[in-house]
Structure formats: C-alpha cells, structure tokens
Amino acid sequence: MLSNFLSYIVQGTGVTIAVTLIALPFGLLIGLLLALLYNYGNRWVARSAGIYSLLMRGVPPIVLLFILYFILSGRLINLSPFWAGSLSLGLVSSAYQMEILRGALAAVGAGQMTAARAIGLTRLQAIRYVILPQAIRLAIPPWSNEASIVLKDSSLVYALGVPEILRRAQQLSATTGQPFLAFGAAALIYFCLVFLTNRALDYLAEKTKLPTQPV
Amino acid sequence: MASSLILQAKNLTKIYGENVIFRDISLDVRKGETIVIIGPSGTGKSTLLRCLNLLTRVNSGQIFLEGREITAPGTNEDQVREQIGMVFQNFLLFNHLTALENVMLGLTKVKKLPKEQARQKAMQELSRVGLADRAGHYPAQLSGGQQQRVAIARALAMDPKVMLFDEPTSALDPELIGEVLGVMAQLARDNMTMLVVTHEMGFAREVADRIVFMEKGSIVEQGAPDDLFERPQHARTREFLWKITELYGKKEKP
Numbered sequence: 079m080l081s082n083f084l085s086y087i088v089q090g091t092g093v094t095i096a097v098t099l100i101a102l103p104f105g106l107l108i109g110l111l112l113a114l115l116y117n118y119g120n121r122w123v124a125r126s127a128g129i130y131s132l133l134m135r136g137v138p139p140i141v142l143l144f145i146l147y148f149i150l151s152g153r154l155i156n157l158s159p160f161w162a163g164s165l166s167l168g169l170v171s172s173a174y175q176m177e178i179l180r181g182a183l184a185a186v187g188a189g190q191m192t193a194a195r196a197i198g199l200t201r202l203q204a205i206r207y208v209i210l211p212q213a214i215r216l217a218i219p220p221w222s223n224e225a226s227i228v229l230k231d232s233s234l235v236y237a238l239g240v241p242e243i244l245r246r247a248q249q250l251s252a253t254t255g256q257p258f259l260a261f262g263a264a265a266l267i268y269f270c271l272v273f274l275t276n277r278a279l280d281y282l283a284e285k286t287k288l289p290t291q292p293v
Numbered sequence: 294m295a296s297s298l299i300l301q302a303k304n305l306t307k308i309y310g311e312n313v314i315f316r317d318i319s320l321d322v323r324k325g326e327t328i329v330i331i332g333p334s335g336t337g338k339s340t341l342l343r344c345l346n347l348l349t350r351v352n353s354g355q356i357f358l359e360g361r362e363i364t365a366p367g368t369n370e371d372q373v374r375e376q377i378g379m380v381f382q383n384f385l386l387f388n389h390l391t392a393l394e395n396v397m398l399g400l401t402k403v404k405k406l407p408k409e410q411a412r413q414k415a416m417q418e419l420s421r422v423g424l425a426d427r428a429g430h431y432p433a434q435l436s437g438g439q440q441q442r443v444a445i446a447r448a449l450a451m452d453p454k455v456m457l458f459d460e461p462t463s464a465l466d467p468e469l470i471g472e473v474l475g476v477m478a479q480l481a482r483d484n485m486t487m488l489v490v491t492h493e494m495g496f497a498r499e500v501a502d503r504i505v506f507m508e509k510g511s512i513v514e515q516g517a518p519d520d521l522f523e524r525p526q527h528a529r530t531r532e533f534l535w536k537i538t539e540l541y542g543k544k545e546k547p
C-alpha cells in the first residue's frame with residue numbers, strides 16, 4: 079500500500095526532471111542571447127532586451143505561465159500542456175538567466191575585449207574565446223541558484239494539468255486522505271533534487287576554478 | 294632617413310562629445326624606429342594609441358599603415374589590428390588561459406596556424422621575453438612584471454609591423470619595472486618599430502630615437518633625446534621635464 083503510494087509520486091519525478099531539463103537550457107539559450115545583445119548590441123537592441131527582462135521579472139511566474147500557455151497552446155501554435163508548460167517556464171527563467179549572465183559579462187570587464195580585439199580577433203571570436211569562458215565561470219554560483227528555482231517552479235505546471243510530482247501528490251492526498259504523507263513525500267523528493275543539483279554545480283565550479291595561488 | 298614609413302598619422306582629431314581630446318596630430322613612424330611619447334596625464338596619449346590601431350575611431354584625419362590608408366571606409370579592421378601590436382598599462386592577459394595559451398590564441402584563431410606550430414611559435418616568443426619556464430602558469434600566478442612580458446610576447450607572436458606600448462610599466466612595483474624595460478630595450482636593438490608612451494625618462498633617453506612631447510591634445514615639440522632633454526625649445530617642455538624628474542627621480546638605466 080505504502081510502496082504503491084510512493085511509486086505513484088516517484089513516477090512524477092521523471093516528469094519534473096523532464097520539465098526542468100527543457101526549461102533550464104531553453105532559458106539559458108535565450109538568456110545568453112539577450113545578455114549578449116544587452117552588453118554588445120546597439121542602444122536600441124540593448125534597451126529592448128532590458129525591457130523584456132524588466133517585464134518578465136515584474137510578474138509572478140504563475141501568471142506568465144498562464145499567459146504563455148494560452149499563446150503556446152492556442153490556435154496558431156498548438157503544443158501539449160507538457161511542452162507549452164516547459165517552454166513557458168524556460169521563458170520566465172530566461173529573464174533571470176539573462177540578468178545573471180549580464181552581470182557576469184560585465185564582471186569580466188571591457189579590458190578583456192580590448193585586449194582580444196588588439197591581437198586581431200573579431201568581436202564574435204573575442205566573445206567566444208575570451209569573454210564567455212570567463213563569464214560562465216563567474217555565472218555558475220548564481221546559475222546554480224536559478225537552477226534550483228526552476229526545479230521548484232516546475233511544480234507550477236501542475237496548474238496546467240501536467241502529471242508531475244505535485245499534481246500526483248495532490249491526487250493521492252485527495253484519494254487517500256493522507257495529505258501529510260503525500261505532500262511530505264513530494265517535499266522530500268524536491269529537496270533531494272535541489273540538493274543534488276546544487277552539489278553537482280558546486281563540483282563543476284570547483285573543477286573549472288582558475289588557480290589563483292602562486293605555485 | 295632612408296628607411297620606409299611604417300605608420301603615418303595625418304591631421305588626426307579626436308572628440309568625445311564636447312571634449313576635443315587632440316586636434317590635428319601628425320606623426321610619422323619609420324621602420325625600426327623607437328619613438329617615445331611623453332606628456333602629462335589626460336593629454337590624450339592613450340587615446341592616440343587606441344586610434345592608431347583602430348580600437349577607437351578618429352573624428353577626422355587619416356592613418357596609413359605601410360602606405361595603405363587604414364582609416365578608409367571598407368578597411369578590414371581586424372586585419373589591421375593583427376599587424377599592430379599593443380601592450381597595455383594593466384597587462385590585460387586573458388585570465389582563463391595559461392601564459393602559453395595567451396600567446397597561442399591569436400596564432401590559432403587569427404593566423405589559423407595548426408596547434409603544434411602555434412605552440413612552437415608561442416614558446417619562441419615566451420623565450421624571447423625570458424619566460425619559457427612559466428608557460429604553464431596562469432596570469433594570477435605571475436608577478437606583474439612577468440604578466441607584462443607575457444603580454445609583450447602575445448603581441449609579438451602576431452609578427453606586428455609596429456608595437457604600441459601604453460605606459461607598460463606604470464602599474465608595476467618599482468623593482469619589476471626593469472625586467473619589462475629590459476625586454477623593450479632588446480626589442481628596440483632588434484629593430485622592432487615601436488611607439489612607446491612612458492614616464493620612464495631613463496628609458497626614453499637611452500632607447501628612443503625620437504621623443505615626442507604631447508600636451509593638451511597637441512604635439513608641442515619632438516626631437517632626438519639629447520636635443521629634447523638638453524635643449525627643449527618650449528617652456529612647457531622644460532616645465533614638464535623638470536616636474537617629471539622631481540616626481541620619478543633619476544632613473545637607473547634599463
């Protein structure tokens with residue numbers, strides 16, 4: 079009985095992970111593009127990217143999720159709730175990821191670009207070989223934080239009927255009358271996922287850290 | 294005087310907003326020549342160097358590299374910068390790359406050399422600045438003087454036609470200045486064409502073929518080191534030289 083109960087929730091874990099694995103990279107792609115446009119684009123482009131970020135971050139994710147879901151599974155584009163929800167979550171995250179990367183790009187400093195251009199690298203080569211490798215290193219800790227937020231916010235697609243952890247916990251709670259057990263199990267799974275994600279990214283940060291000590 | 298013109302600036306003017314940084318600057322740099330630019334800070338020396346390798350655009354005037362106008366529309370600016378080496382006050386090594394990788398990057402990505410060939414060339418350049426044994430070190434693991442020598446090697450690796458130095462020793466602790474000036478003096482002896490902004494009067498006097506004194510956005514006077522130091526034609530030059538010796542003291546020879 080209990081093992082059936084738990085396995086039902088655990089099956090939702092796969093969906094939660096899948097939603098996150100779509101939303102995070104999608105958000106990273108768009109966030110990176112926007113951050114580059116913000117830092118290196120002309121004034122008009124940079125301003126548009128800034129406004130996008132401001133709007134996206136100024137509205138609760140669940141409200142955006144409904145609006146985007148309405149667009150992505152409407153008449154023009156017709157995606158399943160799973161895909162519409164995952165991509166919407168990615169769009170919400172893109173604004174936060176843009177801010178993280180924008181800060182990291184700025185922290186690398188204009189001098190690195192100058193030095194790269196001075197040996198004849200093009201702007202794109204300079205970004206690719208000089209700026210990004212440094213910016214990404216700087217971005218890992220705040221990005222780790224955003225990854226756990228997206229992981230937890232994936233529970234919002236519950237509202238669209240996607241059978242992830244929270245939705246299954248809700249169903250179990252209703253059918254078994256054991257809300258504490260159901261939501262407790264959900265909480266535990268989320269905690270473990272977030273914990274593992276953060277540890278993995280800490281490890282990555284440690285592995286890619288540049289030596290600073292004189293040898 | 295027989296040697297050919299490498300870099301020629303004609304009537305350059307640079308304006309930031311309302312501020313005229315310099316006006317009508319003209320300068321000829323001949324092959325193998327070492328020119329030292331001196332002058333108070335805020336005079337536009339850094340801006341002039343940045344304009345010469347097109348990191349900053351001039352508002353008017355023309356720049357020629359070996360007779361070809363590089364301020365002409367349609368010029369491939371990346372190709373121009375590849376041919377003009379630049380060394381900065383604050384080194385600006387790529388922090389995520391080792392000394393060797395710093396020197397190799399331009400060779401593999403700009404010159405498109407195969408990796409092994411690039412590595413050999415980069416090692417040669419590091420040896421030239423006396424740092425072959427530091428090839429695997431990251432910038433943060435090197436002293437300021439070593440970082441600046443790697444930065445010189447990085448620029449030299451591109452086989453530039455002329456090297457621009459913007460106060461290469463101003464950010465260094467006094468005991469590290471000599472090693473960088475030593476490398477630069479050797480380059481001058483090897484007939485590298487060099488344009489050097491510096492406050493190191495000892496270096497200027499020993500190494501320069503010509504000194505250019507710049508103030509408030511124009512060239513006040515220029516001439517051979519002995520003439521300029523012993524018989525400056527303008528009161529402003531005299532004042533500046535007097536102040537700078539007060540400030541920096543008599544410099545030991547590089």
Ligand SMILES: Nc1ncnc2c1ncn2[C@@H]1O[C@H](COP(=O)(O)OP(=O)(O)O)[C@@H](O)[C@H]1O
Binds near residue numbers: 314334336340341
């Ligand atoms: N990007 C810029 N925008 C506006 N003003 C600048 C910029 N770069 C330099 N300046 C101004 O140009 C003047 C000359 O600066 P600089 O070329 O650095 O002089 P120097 O190297 O002789 O000390 C300074 O007044 C500085 O404030």
Ligand SMILES: [Mg+2]
Binds near residue numbers: 335340459
């Ligand atoms: Mg300067």
